[in-house]
């Protein structure tokens with residue numbers, strides 16, 4: 637017999653956790669319930685967070701965007717503020733699962749699952765997302781890059797939840813890019829993914845760059861060395877090739893049912909080589925030096 641509680645406020649949540657300290661929480665259940673069904677997880681008492689309105693919604697406060705952790709991915713995607721200011725996240729969400737999955741799955745669940753293939757993670761890494769962690773005792777903040785320790789491992793302590801994701805609007809970057817390679821075009825986990833933010837001057841010289849790869853290591857990978865090697869260079873096949881050569885040492889993928897480690901390593905490099913193609917005008921980006929955001933329309 638399993639008991640399920642559905643609190644409607646954080647007070648109710650803390651009360652329930654007080655009565656059942658070993659209860660496990662879930663939000664959309666698209667990872668949690670699958671693991672329960674496959675007997676990869678055991679829980680006699682579970683708390684469903686889908687009615688906690690306090691942890692839902694997207695708000696812009698000056699140059700910060702706050703995303704409630706229990707907001708579904710469909711909801712995040714519909715928000716004009718997300719599409720306008722952080723299209724790199726919108727594109728990643730569009731590529732995650734299917735509309736049915738996105739209607740249930742939450743952004744907080746994607747983060748707390750801490751899968752190396754979690755599609756919202758590379759964009760949130762390059763956006764330097766800061767997480768708000770909530771417990772009955774209060775609130776603490778932690779950078780996303782410090783929150784995820786490894787596959788399925790986070791800095792969450794007992795009876796804490798992720799309540800909110802804070803992202804500063806990246807004013808300085810014109811190009812937001814996300815590409816994912818999976819076994820199929822849709823409804824598939826990433827074999828490798830790349831999220832990027834780029835600032836180019838009117839001659840195509842890279843003035844700023846942030847890159848993060850998913851699914852090619854135990855956590856999302858970023859490389860200061862790669863970013864340094866690109867800064868000040870013309871965005872070209874040559875400069876990207878040089879950066880790929882500098883960067884491959886950071887990739888430490890695994891062999892699994894989706895792909896071999898070698899294949900993932902190759903894809904991770906190719907995703908970067910392909911940046912030059914994606915930043916061409918016919919890729920759907922609006923290339924104007926004074927345009928703050930460019931977004932591919934065809935994904």
Ligand SMILES: Cc1cc2nc3c(=O)[nH]c(=O)nc-3n(C[C@H](O)[C@H](O)[C@H](O)COP(=O)(O)OP(=O)(O)OC[C@H]3O[C@@H](n4cnc5c(N)ncnc54)[C@H](O)[C@@H]3O)c2cc1C
Pocket residue numbers: 660661662663664665666667668669670705706731732733734737740741742743744745746747748749753754755756792796797798799823824825826
């Ligand atoms: C068919 C299918 C396709 C999928 N495709 C993709 C894909 O393409 N890309 C991808 O990245 N993922 C994919 N997923 C995985 C999944 O949908 C996502 O990871 C999703 O975002 C999880 O969110 P959720 O709300 O359902 O999490 P849940 O299943 O509710 O929870 C997942 C974990 O996070 C914890 N948790 C959830 N919310 C919180 C919180 N606020 N605070 C503390 N802990 C919390 C739970 O305890 C649990 O351990 C897929 C899943 C399915 C079933």
